[in-house]
Amino acid sequence: MQFTKTYTLTEATKKLEHYCAYQERCHQEVVQKLKGMRMIPEAIDQIVGHLIKENYLNEERFAKSFTRGKFRVKKWGKNRIVRELKMRDITAFNIKSGLKEIEEAEYLTNLDELSKKRLEQITETNPLKKKKKLADYLLYRGWENHLVYDKINELIR
Missing domain, CATH: 1.10.10 (Arc Repressor Mutant, subunit A)
Structure with missing residues (x-):
């Protein structure tokens, strides 16, 4: 028993x-x-x-903290952060509030650093396959399509 x-x-x-x-x-x-x-x-x-x-539980504060942490530590893009917050039943208002925690300049810098770091790890020699591997990696992490493809075209000629 x-x-x-x-x-x-x-x-x-x-x-x-x-x-x-x-x-x-x-x-x-x-x-x-x-x-x-x-x-x-x-x-x-x-x-x-x-x-x-008693203010132990506050969804807006949670959304802001979650966004900051996943962006700075795990280098997630906005799409992945939004998806994860929705899975936790966070309201659209609080998600929007959380995303305001990310500064645009820092966001683009993170994407640049992450792209370059990942590109160094890819051993593929075929430029098309190399582009696909980098795109898959960045899209999985939740970076927006247009940013990903602009960055790939900038890095891989």
Whole structure:
């Protein structure tokens, strides 16, 4: 017989306060965590309400933090960031707000550095195959089509 811990409303609330204070979370992550703790829907609603009221949970702040992190650390483009935020049920307003965290100049510099670094790693000699490999890589990371193809044509003649 497997024993799973049960939580009182107060214990669960405290646990989720720590969970949200540790790093920014979206509503979906918090609800999943509470379901994993076997909380009933009424308790989940009450705890999420408390976390929002006490400012532990803020989707706009989450969207901004997520955008900054994925852009600066993982070098993701806007398309990938938007796709990932949508998967987390973030509203269009908050997604737009998050994307404002990226400065255009820094965005283009990142694309340039990432393209050049990846190009050095590609061993392909056929220029067409080389272009395709670089394009696939950049598009997967969520960079916009027109930026990707302009950059490839600039780097590979």
